[in-house]
Amino acid sequence: MANIGLYIELKEGVFKKSNRELLSLARKCGQNVHAVVFCSDVQPYLPKLRGIQTVIQVNGADLAYQPDRYAQTLADIIAEFKLDVFCGIFSAQGKDLFPRLAAKAKASLVNDCLAVDLAARKCVKPVYSGKLLAEYQVNDGRALFTVRPNVIAVEEGPADGQPEVKTFPFNAAPLKTRIVQVMKSAAKKIDLTEADIIVSGGRAMKNKENFAILEDLAAVLKAGIGASRAAVDAEYATADMQVGQTGKVVNPKLYVACGISGAIQHFVGMKTSKVIVAINKDPEAPIFKKADYGIVGDLFVIAPLLKEELKKNL
Ligand SMILES: Cc1cc2nc3c(=O)[nH]c(=O)nc-3n(C[C@H](O)[C@H](O)[C@H](O)COP(=O)(O)OP(=O)(O)OC[C@H]3O[C@@H](n4cnc5c(N)ncnc54)[C@H](O)[C@@H]3O)c2cc1C
Numbered sequence: 001m002a003n004i005g006l007y008i009e010l011k012e013g014v015f016k017k018s019n020r021e022l023l024s025l026a027r028k029c030g031q032n033v034h035a036v037v038f039c040s041d042v043q044p045y046l047p048k049l050r051g052i053q054t055v056i057q058v059n060g061a062d063l064a065y066q067p068d069r070y071a072q073t074l075a076d077i078i079a080e081f082k083l084d085v086f087c088g089i090f091s092a093q094g095k096d097l098f099p100r101l102a103a104k105a106k107a108s109l110v111n112d113c114l115a116v117d118l119a120a121r122k123c124v125k126p127v128y129s130g131k132l133l134a135e136y137q138v139n140d141g142r143a144l145f146t147v148r149p150n151v152i153a154v155e156e157g158p159a160d161g162q163p164e165v166k167t168f169p170f171n172a173a174p175l176k177t178r179i180v181q182v183m184k185s186a187a188k189k190i191d192l193t194e195a196d197i198i199v200s201g202g203r204a205m206k207n208k209e210n211f212a213i214l215e216d217l218a219a220v221l222k223a224g225i226g227a228s229r230a231a232v233d234a235e236y237a238t239a240d241m242q243v244g245q246t247g248k249v250v251n252p253k254l255y256v257a258c259g260i261s262g263a264i265q266h267f268v269g270m271k272t273s274k275v276i277v278a279i280n281k282d283p284e285a286p287i288f289k290k291a292d293y294g295i296v297g298d299l300f301v302i303a304p305l306l307k308e309e310l311k312k313n314l
Contacts (some may be wrong), residue, residue, distance in 0.1 A: 006026055006035045008035050019154075024154050037049075038170070039063065050160075056077055062069070065179065072104055073171040074105070076168070084142060086105070090235040108140075108143055129265075150193070190223070198255050201212075201214045202260035203282075213299075227243065228266050243269040251270075255275070281299070
C-alpha cells in the first residue's frame with residue numbers, strides 16, 4: 001500500500017477551505033494517508049482531519065512561513081515517513097513551496113491538477129493556457145501534485161476514524177532566502193481562488209469609484225470581487241483582483257463578468273467556473289459565446305437592478 005502525504009495549508013491559523021478537497025481526494029484513494037500541519041496546537045484541526053491514518057504535527061518555536069524551512073521540513077517528513085506521493089493546494093503558497101520541495105525531495109512535480117488518481121500516480125492538468133487537457137503519470141520515484149482549488153468534489157458529512165497524531169520537529173536551518181514582509185491588501189477581501197461566487201469588472205467600469213457598484217452586488221451575493229487586466233492596468237482595481245492568464249485562476253460556482261469582453265487571456269482564468277453570467281452592452285462581445293447566461297445592456301443599469309432583485313430573493 002502506498003503512503004500518501006498531504007500538506008494542510010493554514011492561513012493565519014485558519015484551515016483553508018481547499019484542504020477539504022485534498023482530504024476528500026485522499027480519503028477515497030484507499031491508501032495510507034498522512035496529513036502534515038505546521039502548528040503549535042493541532043487539536044482544533046483534528047475534527048476536520050478524520051478518516052485518515054496519521055496527522056503529522058510540525059512544531060517549533062517560530063513556524064512563520066519561510067519557503068526554505070517549510071520545503072526542507074517537508075522533504076525530511078517525506079523521507080522519514082516514506083511518502084510515495086505528496087499533495088498540496090495550487091494556491092499562492094503552494095506555487096511557492098512545491099517547486100522547492102520537488103528539488104529538495106528529488107521528486108517529480110505536476111502543478112495545477114484538475115483531477116488526481118493518487119494510487120495510480122496519474123493526473124489531468126490544463127496545458128497551453130487551458131486549450132488542452134493533458135494526462136500525466138509519474139512512473140518512478142516520488143510524485144508531487146498540486147490541485148487547483150474548487151475542482152475536487154468535497155464529501156459531505158464527517159468522516160469516520162480519528163487519526164493517530166505524531167509530532168515532527170521544524171527544520172529551522174539558517175535561511176538562504178527570507179520573506180521579509182508580507183503586504184496584505186488594505187481591504188479584507190474574499191480569497192478569489194476559493195470563492196464560490198465572483199463578480200468581476202472590466203475596462204467598462206471607467207474608474208475605481210465605480211467598482212462600488214460591483215461591491216454592492218457582491219455583498220448581496222457574498223461574492224469576491226475580480227477584475228480584468230485592463231481594469232487593473234488602468235488602476236480601477238488592484239493586482240490581487242486580476243483574473244486570467246497573468247492573474248488568478250478561479251473556479252467559482254458562479255462568475256458574473258461585468259463589462260468584460262472575454263479575451264482569451266481573461267477566459268483561461270475563469271473558464272472552469274460552473275456558471276458564467278455576462279453583462280455587456282455589445283451583443284457581439286466574445287464573452288457571450290462562453291457565458292451560460294448573457295444580459296445585453298449597460299452594466300451601470302443592470303448591476304444595481306440585479307442587486308435589488310437578488311436582495312428580495314436571497
Ligand atoms: C500576455 C498577456 C496576458 C494577459 N493576461 C490577462 C489576464 O490575466 N487577465 C485579463 O483579464 N486580461 C489579460 N490580458 C489582456 C487581454 O488580452 C484583454 O486585453 C483584457 O482582458 C481586456 O479587458 P476588458 O475585457 O476589461 O476590456 P475590453 O476588451 O476593452 O472590453 C470592455 C468590454 O466592456 C463592454 N462595455 C463597455 N461599456 C459597457 C457598459 N457600460 N456596460 C456593459 N458593457 C460595457 C464593451 O462592450 C467591451 O466588451 C493579457 C494580455 C496579454 C497579451
